[in-house]
Amino acid sequence: MTPPAVVPAPRTLATGDGNPFVLSPSLRIAGDAEAADVLAALLAIRTRGDVAPRTTDGGSDGGPLIELRVEPGEEREGYRVTADAASVVVTGTDAAGLFYGVQTVGQLVRRNGDAWMVTAVAIEDAPRFAYRGVMLDVARHFFGPDAIRAYIDRAASLKFNALHLHLTDDQGWRLALKSRPELTEHGSGTSVGGDPGGFYTREEYRDIVAYAASRHMIVVPEVDVPGHTHAVGLAYPELAAAPVLTDDVRAAVAQFGGGLPTAGVPYDGFAVGFSSLEIQDERTYDFLADVFGELASLTPGPYLHLGGDEALGTAPDDFAEFMRRASAIVADLGKTPIAWHEAGAAPGLDDATVGQYWGFVTPTDGADEKARRFAQLILSPADAVYLDMKFAADSPLGLTWARGTTTLSRAYAWEPTDVVEGVDEDDILGVEAPLWTETIRTLGEIDGMAFPRIAAAAEIAWSPRAAASGLRTWESFRSRVGALGPLWTSLGIRYTPLPEVEWSAEE
């Protein structure tokens, strides 16, 4: 029997030499109703309809039984799975933990001849980091609610608990706001390359938040300011400074095409760092109060992301003043601000602001200095977890600016406490894998870029550090990932079968 292949690696896993649990046609699932529905659906998909378990409220009509229970414990999001020939019992310390236990059971299902079974194991598990995020850029290309729900399902199956939506950028504003309807009326029509744009209505956004919650994920909405705001100028020309056309902007236009950014004209190229809100105009802060106020009212999660990256045309003093005021607006709404690490250069930033580090695993250009200014950090080292980087020289999609190609082994080979000197376990809120979408247009393309590398990010965010677990080796990881191929296929995930992994085939 194939050894159990759980990704991200659990804290402890013991295999007995006992027989597996057979998923028979008379299988019943008892206990927590919500988790039972999730597991029943997962088993039906995984077994291609061969197993269609009944959910039951207990009773003893005999036959094989999977039991799902919440047993409150000290650690949040933790769970245990005990599987043997007689039963499978999953307990979670809370509803999220039980959900993660169910995902683990889904990974333990194997085909054996005509039968489906769950490997005999005892697993105890809980996350290393509280924040485990994925980011999707819906501004460079727009992805509708169905694609977002699909990405939520994918991420939740790997025990991610935060979906960061990059809702605004030079190329488009993607959330309709009652207080500022002009933003989507004038700023959402196009995407990179002249592709169609789009936006979420308030209703659709609320539905996405609710769907994420049903998968135990929060939504972290980002409105990126003061840079990355060309689209704001389409709605409110008075709030947008003139584009700053540096040599870098001209070089990006020369490399990737598209025209130079022009005030009042939708921008559909790849260049960054040319736009800024008017820092010295009070109307800008009225705008921020409206936008973040409405975003806070639509978002139950604790965080609002205010960007702060690549404000390359903004003078340092202006940037500092802007970030001070913008972070205070967010904090006064009762939300914790998150900002990209450049905001660490702004001395007056609200103290509670969480930094998001997107420098390299080995910091360059003083990125680490800026990152150290935050009380807590989310780590997104670009040369390890940027899912939009090419995975091989011949990747059809993706970029290469983060030290060339990011192979699966590179995505796996980093340790969060080794990135920024002085930033230790307790200073790290978590890990997030962003997917920027300049080159990506469809859910299939998201899948092909994210999978399998997203699994490496999941393991670094969830699992014990490498020194603390025998499972945290490249050899173990690549063989566990290979074993997930059939599950991913059954879930409709169009992963890239990278040659670094031996993908297990199931007839």
Ligand code: TNX
């Ligand atoms: C850098 S990462 C950006 C984005 C781009 C991305 C492309 C960050 C905070 N800014 O604007 O889309 O590179 O990889």
